[in-house]
Ligand SMILES: O=P(O)(O)OC[C@H]1O[C@H](OP(=O)(O)OP(=O)(O)O)[C@H](O)[C@@H]1O
């Protein structure tokens with residue numbers, strides 16, 4: 001029997017909480033690092049996350065995986081749903097012309113890139129908003145997610161896809177840094193789903 005949305009969400013949250021390890025003052029003093037490696041050690045726990053996502057995001061057309069931990073979550077979900085996925089990578093890793101966004105995160109600064117023509121072969125279904133899901137592990141300051149949203153908008157519009165919806169999924173957050181609020185202030189048309197808000 002199909003479990004309810006709330007049951008799936010609760011089980012996914014429980015799986016994340018039980019597999020998360022916390023490292024205070026790493027990599028810098030004042031940072032409470034949330035290590036999600038334990039989730040990948042447990043097929044059952046990881047599946048609870050994917051089961052929830054398959055219910056929550058059942059109408060997605062493209063997955064966007066953020067380097068590096070977002071690669072694990074995004075590719076696993078994309079493959080389970082038989083969806084195409086693209087990679088947003090740190091600067092200098094992708095060949096050919098790229099859109100680039102610089103950003104600050106909780107413990108440093110970085111630059112993301114996406115290949116300009118990566119979506120040239122994608123044809124959206126007529127009459128349906130092209131639904132893109134950006135997947136990553138942690139929302140802290142929101143700098144990373146913000147940069148990825150900018151790049152997704154650029155690559156969609158740059159490839160002629162103008163009627164789209166962007167959703168984002170994280171498995172945890174650093175609530176005190178108000179990353180979610182910052183994103184909602186800047187993008188009122190983007191949804192943010194966080195399994196375990198800490
Ligand atoms: O909300 P923010 O303050 O921007 O921080 C969140 C980001 O920080 C981490 O990525 P990081 O680039 O450290 O590395 P990774 O390569 O280990 O995924 C994490 O995976 C998120 O992507």
Ligand SMILES: Nc1ncnc2[nH]cnc12
Pocket residue numbers: 031032033034035105106107138140141174
């Ligand atoms: N506190 C944190 N834990 C894990 N990844 C992070 N990325 C940015 N802040 C983080």
